[in-house]
Amino acid sequence: MSDPILSIRGLEKTYGSGTHALKPLDLDIQRGEIFALLGPNGAGKTTMISIVCGIVTPTAGEVLIDDKNWQRNYREARKRIGLVPQELTMDVFEPLISTVSFSRELFGRRPDPKRIEEILRELSLWDKRKTILKELSGGMKRRVMIAKALAHDPDILFLDEPTAGVDVELRRDMWNMVRRLRENGTTIILTTHYIEEAEEMADRVGVINKGELILVEEKTELMKKLGRKVLHLQLAEALETVPAALAEWDLKLSEDGGMLTYEFDAKADRTGIPSLLGAMRDAGIAFKDLDTHQSSLEDIFVGLINHQKAAA
Amino acid sequence: MNLHGVLAIYKFEMHRFRRTLWTGLAVPVITTSLYFVVFGSAIGSRMSEINGIPYGAFIVPGLMMLSLFTESIFNASFGIHMPRFTGTIYEILSAPCPRWKRCSAMSARPRARRSSSPSSSS
């Protein structure tokens, strides 16, 4: 747990226009993990990434890469970082393969056509290597951005919303590719709006809102800790109202009266389920089926943001 | 020393230069000859000599140098402005190169042009 490859210390950014995009922010990224940064639009995700990559200068604070300041050791630090930016920006008149080799050499690596071929094959871009970039589709351009970021073999990779505008199949491919990269020892930090993506891939999840990191947690812990469970009871006979005997459980009856829903806290000592079932038996209400459902990261996320709004 | 990086930017700029070779050469040649034709017909006949140098011998090299310098400054600034405008500058900004190196690699290109232009515009 205590081998951070990247440490962010008191990072703060106020843009010239006066936007306070990042409040002092601390974050440790562990070696070899996949870290997902979630947050609504304008939360400061891109700002944070841009500072680490040296595109934006922070107002205060520092970033340590393997305990070394990222500005004082910028040559080494930047060689180790790859960035896939949020926006698709590229030199549209260049052929694909030359932009990718350009990226490699720009980051101080020896030209290496073999490695470039490997990367392009992995991203299924090899057939298109001679194509001028403006003739590629959006999803292909997204892959070109990834190829450019990987071209200099970074061991820390930032993916700023890598799957925006990407079809389902390609998204699967990308997830697999990210996993393969991780197996090869690359540390990955990705931002996303798709919570299922964080749920699927990340080891740890951070939630950022209005420039503040409101939560950093192991994904499984997070799901356990904040996850509320829902019990659905499929009734044998439809009810018109929730019987008074069951009032203390705060049940919800579905519209057709065929299903009762009970929300409970899965980590509480007393979930209230045994007593509920007992009370139902006493009241003579039979059920055909029951199932419980754990709330997803999405529910947790929306809950957190709303909670913060309510507190403000 | 990130020599590979500097070379990469240089190669990239030279490649862009080759791609835009025709417009890059035609524009200064046309503007210069227009300048020469218009001013030559308007005031050329009234100017006989300047400090003992005939008008033609005075104005032709002058215009050539003028267009060369404008082109080279225009290209260097364009090479920096264009990526800023399209957003591709992010990559150069995040590269492990000190600023002065990036700038010199980008502006090395007009120097190359300067040496290739005179032969074609004269």
Ligand SMILES: Nc1ncnc2c1ncn2[C@@H]1O[C@H](COP(=O)(O)OP(=O)(O)OP(=O)(O)O)[C@@H](O)[C@H]1O
């Ligand atoms: N170059 C800039 N100049 C001034 N303000 C900026 C600049 N870039 C971003 N901001 C502001 O900083 C805040 C954070 O923006 P940022 O791009 O980091 O958000 P984000 O979390 O990446 O959002 P999204 O999910 O929409 O990509 C926003 O309020 C934005 O308006």
Ligand SMILES: [Mg+2]
């Ligand atoms: Mg963003």
